[in-house]
Structure formats: structure tokens, C-alpha cells
Amino acid sequence: QVQLVESGGGVVQPGRSLRLSCAASGFNFTIYGMYWVRQAPGKGLEWLAGILFDGTYKYYRDSMKGRFTISRDNSKNTLYLQINSLGVEDTAVYYCAKRLDSDYAMDAWGQGTTVTVSS
Amino acid sequence: EIVLTQSPGTLSLSPGERGTLSCRASQSLSSTFLAWYQQKPGQAPRLLIYAASRRATGIPDRFSGSGSGTDFTLTISRVEPEDFAVYYCQQYGSSLPITFGQGTRLEIK
Numbered sequence: 463q464v465q466l467v468e469s470g471g472g473v474v475q476p477g478r479s480l481r482l483s484c485a486a487s488g489f490n491f492t493i494y495g496m497y498w499v500r501q502a503p504g505k506g507l508e509w510l511a512g513i514l515f516d517g518t519y520k521y522y523r524d525s526m527k528g529r530f531t532i533s534r535d536n537s538k539n540t541l542y543l544q545i546n547s548l549g550v551e552d553t554a555v556y557y558c559a560k561r562l563d564s565d566y567a568m569d570a571w572g573q574g575t576t577v578t579v580s581s
Numbered sequence: 582e583i584v585l586t587q588s589p590g591t592l593s594l595s596p597g598e599r600g601t602l603s604c605r606a607s608q609s610l611s612s613t614f615l616a617w618y619q620q621k622p623g624q625a626p627r628l629l630i631y632a633a634s635r636r637a638t639g640i641p642d643r644f645s646g647s648g649s650g651t652d653f654t655l656t657i658s659r660v661e662p663e664d665f666a667v668y669y670c671q672q673y674g675s676s677l678p679i680t681f682g683q684g685t686r687l688e689i690k
Binding site for chain 2: 512
């Protein structure tokens, strides 16, 4: 079955950087687009970035451009999100999600990794 | 940016009742790239409906989606105890960024 497992979260000081990972299994990772979505404590869902199946096209929420970088390594079945200059507003659960094959919806999600930005 | 407004904010129903959740877009969605997700406390969201009316794999047929343009609806024909959760609509094709509504909480009456 499809499994997505995020890692790399933790407590980090403001201004530092972090790289989140999402290990995929149970499907052919190399042919699916992927996304990152986050959820601040007690808040709703916020889409951050997406990447094409082969990594040739990446797209971001405007406010994230420059600080966030999405990438993937198809040889390792892994998706990444690099976040620079972390601020307290970046405190959230970060989810990776798989794109549905016939559509742009997100048909599988990881359990999330928690990032807490605090001094 | 397309803003999605969900109503009501909270819906109180008893098991067995019919639930109707609304999602209104700030501009017309040029294609039916509208999805609905369910999220329970401490869990990741789960895809229920995509392309406005298509049920995702494994989703019970008591869940249905409808609508076009700016107005979309998720209907739960008979609410089951396991359906109490937060529901989000999402648009993902008309234009970037992909956006979510603020959510509707379905609670037990």
C-alpha cells in the first residue's frame, strides 16, 4: 500500500535552516507529482509547493519563494523540502502528499513531521 | 489567489442525519478542480472527493460532491459516528496557488 513517511522535523532556532524528507513506498514514485502542505497548530491547511514527477518543474506559494525549495531524488524514492531563515510563523506540522494520477488532488498523505521554531 | 469560503463553520448533527457542507470560490473555477478532504484529530487529511464529484478510492457512497463555477457542496447522506471530523475543500487547477478553505467542523449534536 502507499506509504509516505516524513522526517527531519524538530525544534529549531529562528533564522536557522531545516531539510525535511518524505520517504515513499508502495507505489511507483518516479511517475507521480508530489506536494508539501503544512498546518499550523489549531489552524487549517496551507499548500506550500509542488514538483513534477521528474523534478523538471517546481511551483511554490508566492510567499514561500526564495525560502522554500522542493526537490526529489527518484533513485531514493524521496521528496525533500529545504526551509531557510525559519521564523516562528513556520511552526507547523509539515505533510508530504502524492498527486492523484488522473488529477491534481492529493490522494495520499504522510503522517506529518512537526517543526517548532523557538529560541 | 482564489479564496475558498466554507460554511457553516460548525455543523452539529446527529448520526443518521443528512449533512450539507458548502464551499464558495471567490472566482469561477474554470475546470472542476475542486476536492474535499476529511481530517480527524491527530491525523493527516484524507481525500474524499476530487474533480468536484468523483469519489476517491475506498470512500463510502454516502459521501457525494456536486457543484460548478463558484459553488460546491459536499453531502453526507446519512452521517455515521466515524464521520465527525473537519472537512476542507481545495481548488487546484484554475490558478496557483493551490488553496484550501478554512474548514467545516462536523460535530455530534
